[in-house]
Structures are given as C-alpha cells and as structure tokens.
Amino acid sequence: MALATGAGRRTGLAVVLRAPLVAAAAVILAAVLVYPSLVLVVSSFVAGGRLSLALYAQLATDAQVYTVLLHSLVVSVAATAGGIILGVVLAWIVSRTDVPGRAMWRTALLLPYMIPPFIGAIAWVYLLSPVGYLNQIWMALTGSPNPLAVVYGPAGIIGVMILYGYPIVFLASLGVLERMNPVLEEAARMSRAGPWGVFWEITVPLMLPGLLAGALLLLMSLLGDFGIPAVIGFPARYYVLTTRIYETILNFDQHDNLNLAAALSMWLVVIAAVLLWLQRWLQRRNRFAVVGGQAGGASLVTLGRWRYPVACGLGAFVTVSVVLPLAAILVTSLIRAYGLPPAPSNLTLAHYAEVVTGVPKVPRAVLNSLELAAGSATLILAMAVGFGYLLTRVRLRGSAVLDLVITIPYAIPGTVVALGMILAWLRPIPLIGLRLYDTFWIIFLAYVARFLAIGVRTVLAGLAQVQGTLEEAARISGAGPLQAFLGIVVPIIRPSLAAGWVLAFIPAVAELTLSILLFSVGNETLGVVIFGLNDEGKVTLTAALAFLVTMLLLVINLVSRAVLRGTEGATRG
Amino acid sequence: MTDGRHWGRHLLVAALAMALLGLGPGGGATWVGAGRGGTALAAAAPSGTINLYTSESEDDINLLVGDFMKQTPGVTVRVFRAGTGPVEAKVQAEQQAGQIQADLLYFADIGFLHDLSTKGLLASYLPPASGGVPRGFHYDGNQEHEVRLIFNVLGYNTMAVHFKPTSWWDLAAPRYRGKAGLPNPFISGAAFANVGTFASMKGFGWDYYRALKKNDAQILNANGDVIQKLSTSEIAVGSIVDFFVRYAKSQGSPVDYIVPSEGAVLIPTPIAIVKATSNLPAAEAFVNYLYTPGAQALFVQRSYIPVLPGVALPAGAPPLSSIKIIQPNLTYIAAHRDDIKKTFTDIFGVQ
Numbered sequence: 001m002a003l004a005t006g007a008g009r010r011t012g013l014a015v016v017l018r019a020p021l022v023a024a025a026a027v028i029l030a031a032v033l034v035y036p037s038l039v040l041v042v043s044s045f046v047a048g049g050r051l052s053l054a055l056y057a058q059l060a061t062d063a064q065v066y067t068v069l070l071h072s073l074v075v076s077v078a079a080t081a082g083g084i085i086l087g088v089v090l091a092w093i094v095s096r097t098d099v100p101g102r103a104m105w106r107t108a109l110l111l112p113y114m115i116p117p118f119i120g121a122i123a124w125v126y127l128l129s130p131v132g133y134l135n136q137i138w139m140a141l142t143g144s145p146n147p148l149a150v151v152y153g154p155a156g157i158i159g160v161m162i163l164y165g166y167p168i169v170f171l172a173s174l175g176v177l178e179r180m181n182p183v184l185e186e187a188a189r190m191s192r193a194g195p196w197g198v199f200w201e202i203t204v205p206l207m208l209p210g211l212l213a214g215a216l217l218l219l220m221s222l223l224g225d226f227g228i229p230a231v232i233g234f235p236a237r238y239y240v241l242t243t244r245i246y247e248t249i250l251n252f253d254q255h256d257n258l259n260l261a262a263a264l265s266m267w268l269v270v271i272a273a274v275l276l277w278l279q280r281w282l283q284r285r286n287r288f289a290v291v292g293g294q295a296g297g298a299s300l301v302t303l304g305r306w307r308y309p310v311a312c313g314l315g316a317f318v319t320v321s322v323v324l325p326l327a328a329i330l331v332t333s334l335i336r337a338y339g340l341p342p343a344p345s346n347l348t349l350a351h352y353a354e355v356v357t358g359v360p361k362v363p364r365a366v367l368n369s370l371e372l373a374a375g376s377a378t379l380i381l382a383m384a385v386g387f388g389y390l391l392t393r394v395r396l397r398g399s400a401v402l403d404l405v406i407t408i409p410y411a412i413p414g415t416v417v418a419l420g421m422i423l424a425w426l427r428p429i430p431l432i433g434l435r436l437y438d439t440f441w442i443i444f445l446a447y448v449a450r451f452l453a454i455g456v457r458t459v460l461a462g463l464a465q466v467q468g469t470l471e472e473a474a475r476i477s478g479a480g481p482l483q484a485f486l487g488i489v490v491p492i493i494r495p496s497l498a499a500g501w502v503l504a505f506i507p508a509v510a511e512l513t514l515s516i517l518l519f520s521v522g523n524e525t526l527g528v529v530i531f532g533l534n535d536e537g538k539v540t541l542t543a544a545l546a547f548l549v550t551m552l553l554l555v556i557n558l559v560s561r562a563v564l565r566g567t568e569g570a571t572r573g
Numbered sequence: 574m575t576d577g578r579h580w581g582r583h584l585l586v587a588a589l590a591m592a593l594l595g596l597g598p599g600g601g602a603t604w605v606g607a608g609r610g611g612t613a614l615a616a617a618a619p620s621g622t623i624n625l626y627t628s629e630s631e632d633d634i635n636l637l638v639g640d641f642m643k644q645t646p647g648v649t650v651r652v653f654r655a656g657t658g659p660v661e662a663k664v665q666a667e668q669q670a671g672q673i674q675a676d677l678l679y680f681a682d683i684g685f686l687h688d689l690s691t692k693g694l695l696a697s698y699l700p701p702a703s704g705g706v707p708r709g710f711h712y713d714g715n716q717e718h719e720v721r722l723i724f725n726v727l728g729y730n731t732m733a734v735h736f737k738p739t740s741w742w743d744l745a746a747p748r749y750r751g752k753a754g755l756p757n758p759f760i761s762g763a764a765f766a767n768v769g770t771f772a773s774m775k776g777f778g779w780d781y782y783r784a785l786k787k788n789d790a791q792i793l794n795a796n797g798d799v800i801q802k803l804s805t806s807e808i809a810v811g812s813i814v815d816f817f818v819r820y821a822k823s824q825g826s827p828v829d830y831i832v833p834s835e836g837a838v839l840i841p842t843p844i845a846i847v848k849a850t851s852n853l854p855a856a857e858a859f860v861n862y863l864y865t866p867g868a869q870a871l872f873v874q875r876s877y878i879p880v881l882p883g884v885a886l887p888a889g890a891p892p893l894s895s896i897k898i899i900q901p902n903l904t905y906i907a908a909h910r911d912d913i914k915k916t917f918t919d920i921f922g923v924q
Contacts, residue, residue: 064918064922129805129807130807131805131806131807234757234794235791235792235793235794237792237921237922247759249662250658250659250662250759251658251662251759251914252661252662252665252666253910253911253914254911254914254915255911337804337824337825337826338801338804338805339804339805339806339826358632358635359631359632359635360635360638360651360652361652361654422666426666426669426670427669427670427671428670428671435670435671437666437667437670438667438670438674520653520663520674521624521625521626521651521652521653521674521675522624522651532631532654532655533631535655535656535760535794535795535797535798536630536631536654536656536794536795536797536798537794537795537796537797537798537799537800537801537802538631538632538797539801541631
C-alpha cells in the first residue's frame with residue numbers, strides 16, 4: 001500500500017493503468033471462469049470426436065442416472081429441512097431467550113462449521129460404523145448382537161449433512177433476528193400467551209426472507225458436497241451426482257468418460273442455476289421487505305424453569321455435534337491398532353510421529369495447502385479490490401454480468417468446477433505450449449474460481465460503506481482516481497479486506513472436492529492426503545492427520561474471529 | 574522453466590503479496606510448477622528427481638523409497654499413490670495431455686501396462702541385480718518387471734468365523750450374509766484382475782457376482798480397507814491380497830486366510846519404466862534396487878513373497894509349490910475392460 005501512496009501525482013497514471021487493469025481482470029476471469037465453463041458445456045456435446053447428442057441420449061436411457069439424481073435431491077433437501085429446523089431453533093434460543101451462557105453457546109454452536117465436512121463424516125464412521133465406538137458401547141450395554149445404527153447410506157449422509165450444515169442457517173437466522181424489530185414480537189407477546197406462539201406466528205414469518213436465503217445457500221452447498229457422500233455413501237454403494245461424476249471422471253476405460261461426466265454435470269448446473277435464480281429473485285424482493293428497526297434492546301423470552309433444561313439440551317447437542325466426533329478422532333489417532341479397546345496400555349503417540357515424519361507427502365501437503373490457500377486468497381483479494389474499483393468507481397457497464405459470472409463457480413458444485421478445469425487445461429495451451437494440468441497452478445486457478453465470490457462479496461460490502469467525498473477530497477488535492485482509491489479508500493476498508501482474505505483462505509486449507517480431481521505428484525493437498533489415507537484403510541494415520549488439521553482450522557477460525565470481531569467469519573470448504 | 578517465469582509474471586501480485594506475508598514460495602520445486610526435476614545430463618551416478626506412480630500400500634512404498642534414497646544419495650523419488658484405478662486415470666489423462674509425467678509405473682494391472690507397451694511407451698531394461706530371477710518374471714521383452722508375488726485369497730476374522738471358509742463360493746453363503754466384502758475393482762487393480770478372471774472362468778462367471786450381490790456382499794475401497802474391516806470384524810470374510818492378511822496377523826490382528834479349494838488368483842504387479850522419462854539412469858537404478866537382497870528382504874518384512882531365489886519366505890507364507898494357482902485371464906481382461914466394469918456396476922448397481 002505504501003507503493004501506491006508514494007507513486008507520482010500525475011492524473012494520467014489512472015488512465016494508463018485502467019486499460020491494463022481491465023485487461024488483467026478479463027484475462028483472469030477468462031482463465032478461471034469463462035473458458036472452463038464454455039469447454040465444459042461444449043464437451044458434453046462431443047462424443048467420439050464429433051458434435052452429437054449421443055452422451056445425453058446415453059444418460060437419458062440409463063436408469064441409474066435417475067436413481068443418482070433422486071439420491072442427490074433426497075439427501076440435500078432432507079438435510080436442508082433438518083438444517084433449517086435446527087438452525088432457526090438454535091438461533092432463536094441463543095438470541096431471544098435468557099438461556100444461561102448465551103455468548104458461549106453462540107461460539108460453540110458455530111464449531112461444527114469450522115470442521116471440514118468430510119472429516120466430520122470420517123469421525124461419524126468411527127462412531128457409527130457397524131463396529132464404531134457408539135455401536136460397541138450399545139452392544140456391550142444391551143447385549144444385543146446388532147448395532148444401534150449404521151452410518152453408511154442415505155440416513156447417515158443426511159444426519160452428518162445436517163450436523164455440519166445447519167450453521168449456515170444458524171448464522172443467517174442470527175443475522176435476521178438481530179436486525180428484526182422486537183416491538184412486533186413484544187406486541188404479540190402482550191396480547192398472546194406463550195413464547196412458542198410468538199415464535200411461530202410473528203418471529204418466523206418475519207425471518208422468512210432472510211431464512212430462505214440461508215436455506216438456499218445450504219441447499220446449494222449440500223447438493224455440491226462431495227466429501228460426506230464419498231466417505232459415507234461409497235461403502236453402501238449409495239451414490240449422489242457428485243460422487244457419480246467423480247467415479248465417471250476416474251473411469252478411463254469408458255469411452256469419452258470426461259465428456260460423459262460433463263453431460264452428467266449438466267444436471268447439477270441446471271439445478272444450481274434454478275437455485276441461483278431463486279436466490280436473486282429473493283434478494284430483489286427482499287429489498288422491500290420490512291425488517292427494519294434498531295438492533296438490540298429486544299427483551300428476552302423468560303424460560304423460567306426451562307432455563308437449565310434448555311441449557312442442558314444445548315450442551316447435549318454440542319456434545320453430539322462436536323465433542324463426540326472430535327473425541328472419536330482423537331481416540332482413534334491414539335490407539336495402537338484400530339479395533340483394540342481404548343485402554344491406557346493400548347494408547348500411543350506413534351501415529352502422530354509417523355504421519356508427520358514417515359509419510360513424505362504430508363509435509364509437502366502442508367506446504368502446498370498453505371501456499372494454495374494464501375496465494376489464492378491474495379489473488380482473490382487483489383481481484384476483489386480491482387473489481388470493486390471497476391464496479392463502484394468507474395461504473396463499468398455490464399457490472400451485473402460480472403457479478404453473476406463471479407457467483408457462478410460458488411453456486412456450481414466443486415466437482416463440476418474441477419471437471420471444467422481438467423477439460424480446459426488438460427492439453428497444452430496452443431501457441432504458448434504451456435500445460436497447466438498436473439501442476440500446482442491448475443489447483444490454484446480452481447481455488448481462485450471457487451472462492452472468488454466470497455472475497456469479492458466481502459470487499460464490495462466494505463466498499464459500499466465508504467463515501468465518495470473522501471476520494472474527491474484527495475482528487476482535488478491532485479491525486480488521480482486510481483491513486484485516490486488505493487491511497488484513501490483501500491486503507492479505510494482494511495477490515496473488510498482482512499475479512500475477505502480470511503474467508504477465502506480458511507475453506508481452501510482443507511479443501512477436498514477440487515483438489516482430489518486436480519492433484520498430482522508433488523502437488524498433494526491436505527484434503528487429498530487425508531482422503532487418500534482413509535481410502536486406503538490407514539485408519540489411525542488418517543485420524544492423526546485429521547485431528548491435527550481440525551485443530552489447526554479451529555485455531556485459525558477462532559483467532560480470526562476474535563481479531564475480526566463483528567464479521568461473522570466462520571467458514572470452511 | 575520459461576513457463577514458470579511466464580506464470581510468475583501473471584501472478585506477480587499474488588507472489589508479491591505472499592512474500593510480504595512471509596509465506597514465500599518456499600519449496601522451489603512446487604512453486605516453479607511443472608517441475609519434472611532438474612535432470613542432469615546423463616551423468617554416471619544417477620541423480621535428480623523421478624516420479625513413481627503406484628498403487629502400493631503407502632507405508633510399504635515409503636519404506637522402499639526411503640531405503641533406496643538412503644542408498645542412492647542424490648536421487649529423490651516422489652510418490653504418487655492412489656488405488657490402481659485412480660492412478661491409471663491419471664496416466665491416461667496425462668497421455669491425452671501429451672506426456673506421462675511418471676518415470677516409473679508400479680501397480681496391479683499388467684493389462685494396462687501391456688497396452689502401454691504395445692504403444693511403445695515403455696522402456697526395455699534388464700536389471701543386473703535380477704540375475705537369479707526366472708526370466709519369465711520380466712514381461713513384454715523386459716519392459717515390465719515382477720519384483721515380488723501376490724495372490725488373491727480369502728481372508729477371515731478368526732473371532733467372527735466359526736467355520737473356516739473353504740471356497741470362493743463361501744462369500745455367497747447365507748451365514749456370511751452382509752458380512753462378506755470385496756475390494757472395489759474400480760479402485761483396486763488386484764480386484765479388477767480377479768473380477769475379470771472369475772467372470773470368464775468356468776464355475777464362476779458373472780453368476781458368481783450376482784450371487785454375491787444377493788448375499789449383500791459389501792464393495793469396499795482398496796485392499797487396505799478390506800483388511801481394516803476384517804480386523805475389526807466389520808466383515809467376517811473377504812476377498813483380499815494375501816500379504817495384507819499375513820502382515821496384519823503378524824501385527825496381532827485376529828485375521829487369517831485360506832487358499833480356496835478353487836485356487837488363489839495370481840496378481841501380477843509389475844513395475845515399468847516410462848520410455849519418455851527424462852531421468853533414465855535414476856529410474857533404472859530404482860528398478861534394479863528392487864531386486865537387491867536388501868529390497869527383497871524389505872518385501873519379506875512386509876510379508877510379500879520375494880522373487881529372488883534364496884530369500885527366506887515371510888512367516889506364515891506357504892511354499893509356492895504348494896499353492897494351487899489360478900492364472901489371471903489377461904487376454905479376456907484386455908479385450909473387455911469396459912465391459913467388466915460396466916457389468917460389475919450393473920450387478921452391484923447404485924443402491
């Protein structure tokens with residue numbers, strides 16, 4: 001930033017810089033978004049080297065495709081419904097009642113969001129596989145020869161999705177509840193009996209628009225989730241679209257498998273497009289919705305004799321969603337050989353030593369993941385500032401299109417984004433001869449595409465709060481528009497910049513969906529290594545690495561939340 | 574390496590900011606990207622970096638690679654490990670992209686390697702250290718090399734099983750309903766060879782797999798997953814590669830295996846050098862190393878049957894002559910790769 005303020009005062013600089021800025025933005029957008037999207041769509045219409053609808057015909061007549069599509073819809077809709085109920089009720093409890101320890105519960109209830117979902121899924125396999133800890137305890141206590149419940153299959157996928165997805169709705173609900181005018185609720189409370197009546201008839205309808213936005217976000221993220229159905233669905237051969245596309249991409253014995261996967265992806269693209277359209281429609285409507293009113297000052301619902309039972313309920317819930325899974329990972333990582341009872345004599349730290357020093361790809365993956373996350377977050381931030389300048393100051397035409405283009409890779413499942421990258425960059429780029437496939441850079445580009453929207457949104461929100469007068473003042477004293485922007489506005493929105501960086505960084509650290517399809521030797525990521533060890537049945541090593549990574553993410557999350565107080569900054573991949 | 578510089582320019586902003594953040598490029602090889610390792614021009618002693626693509630078990634391959642690098646200072650072996658299916662997908666994709674990035678390929682699918690060999694993509698080499706090894710263990714004119722032997726057998730949990738299984742058909746027996754497992758042929762090359770062989774074999778055929786499906790047999794991931802689930806008795810019996818069971822048993826797991834009455838399926842798992850390698854000396858050095866008594870002893874330590882005569886068998890391994898061997902049907906597999914996978918998927922379906 002010092003560079004910018006120290007630069008010359010000639011106004012011509014801005015003009016000189018603007019064209020390259022627009023050009024650079026266009027090139028990057030083309031590389032990470034536009035070109036891969038086009039190639040993806042075109043590939044789905046190419047079979048046997050010529051344009052045709054053959055792949056669509058093949059899919060249309062394959063009964064398994066409909067089964068898989070149905071699975072995707074069933075698990076994601078069911079889990080979204082569960083997530084809405086949990087998220088709303090929990091948000092209402094911590095923001096509207098006098099339950100003891102409200103601030104603590106707020107943080108505790110966000111913890112599941114900081115655990116990468118596929119690691120959560122692995123933890124639930126430790127707990128509820130046919131020989132999982134909970135089932136063993138159950139069988140020992142009851143003498144029953146049958147397990148209590150087995151996580152493999154749709155019910156397990158839905159359950160784990162709810163546990164690691166509800167915080168999206170929880171966060172959205174908290175936001176709405178805090179902005180909602182409490183007078184309405186109070187008026188209702190005075191004329192009606194019982195907090196539940198007020199909750200269902202006043203609070204919920206008022207929350208509805210914001211709630212729907214959160215629910216849509218959750219539905220999109222669950223439809224695109226790969227890790228949970230991969231870990232819990234594969235053992236039961238229960239496929240959803242993302243896992244089926246993944247398997248198709250890997251099945252090179254099938255003709256045109258990549259193009260077939262592209263055609264299969266179109267289901268997800270269409271569903272995502274509908275959801276995205278719904279979201280925009282809601283946003284437009286939302287603008288006129290009356291949420292208004294000053295935040296705070298809401299009088300809390302008195303729980304009375306229910307205060308402590310409700311707190312216990314929250315405690316039990318946090319135990320199930322966070323404590324048990326983390327304990328299961330920890331115990332598994334310490335046990336000498338998986339399957340032995342966790343008696344003190346069976347515990348060892350050897351797996352931690354082995355995973356850190358005995359598996360060469362682990363240190364590589366740590367470095368790669370941190371570089372990828374930091375590098376992509378930084379580029380995203382730079383792009384966000386550039387877009388912010390173009391969108392808010394230059395008032396570039398077609399900004400609505402730009403906004404939509406940026407949102408697309410976040411709405412479209414990561415598996416599809418990765419496939420687009422493979423198809424686009426598998427062959428060397430003509431003329432330059434540069435090959436991105438098999439390099440660090442293809443993962444880098446994929447991360448940039450995937451997380452661009454988060455960063456840009458955060459920075460734009462910050463920019464919207466800065467008034468133009470400050471820049472004008474700078475320009476009157478001789479600075480060009482770009483200098484005024486970089487020298488005056490950017491320093492002011494530093495908190496938003498930091499938040500944008502962190503929000504793009506965190507989900508990239510343990511990213512799985514993109515990396516599992518794009519990694520190559522030397523370019524492994526943490527998500528890939530954990531997933532690979534798990535696939536190979538290296539249970540104790542998986543647990544050791546998963547525990548370290550989860551702890552790292554919890555620390556990064558909690559520290560950045562403390563530093564960036566005010567931004568509800570929990571996120572993940 | 575001009576490529577790297579080119580990209581560096583495009584991403585100057587990122588690199589600059591990262592440097593500011595103290596998260597500089599770090600390990601040069603990764604950052605520069607393409608990095609097939611700076612190969613010195615044909616030097617006498619092997620040096621530089623080679624990429625090994627393999628489906629070998631993570632700890633086994635790390636043990637061998639670690640020992641090799643200790644004995645061959647100057648050579649770095651980078652391992653890309655995944656199931657045979659994903660590794661092959663990688664190789665295929667790289668072929669489409671123009672060049673296989675691996676210097677060495679080492680996995681349980683001789684058909685796939687044979688195919689590469691017929692396309693002229695593998696290098697011919699006769700490792701000096703393999704002098705005592707029967708020449709039959711070098712395939713396709715010394716292009717693929719068998720460095721130890723593995724068989725597909727029936728593993729079982731000794732505590733969960735009251736009647737020792739005796740036949741491959743036991744996996745379809747009602748007493749093991751839902752408690753029998755097999756590795757996924759999409760992931761495991763050994764499993765793929767097994768499915769292809771049984772599908773085309775008298776007394777089995779696809780009916781065998783339909784019977785398994787009817788018995789709710791579980792399709793697991795790789796063999797490592799099968800042994801884990803056998804050890805914890807999540808499954809009672811399972812089709813698995815023999816050394817996994819011997820090794821787990823030697824570590825104290827309640828598992829054992831039998832050679833079924835129909836026989837054990839021999840699974841070729843050769844290693845091959847990619848002809849386009851930019852570091853032939855190092856690649857050859859690694860293949861040669863695998864035949865040294867030291868490496869063969871490491872195989873034995875991990876419960877594999879060695880190919881070098883005179884090296885003691887691992888504990889619990891029957892002498893080769895006593896094993897009834899089912900030879901894999903390589904011709905059928907080579908001609909029906911797509912069909913095998915498709916029929917398997919049709920039978921086991923998506924639930």
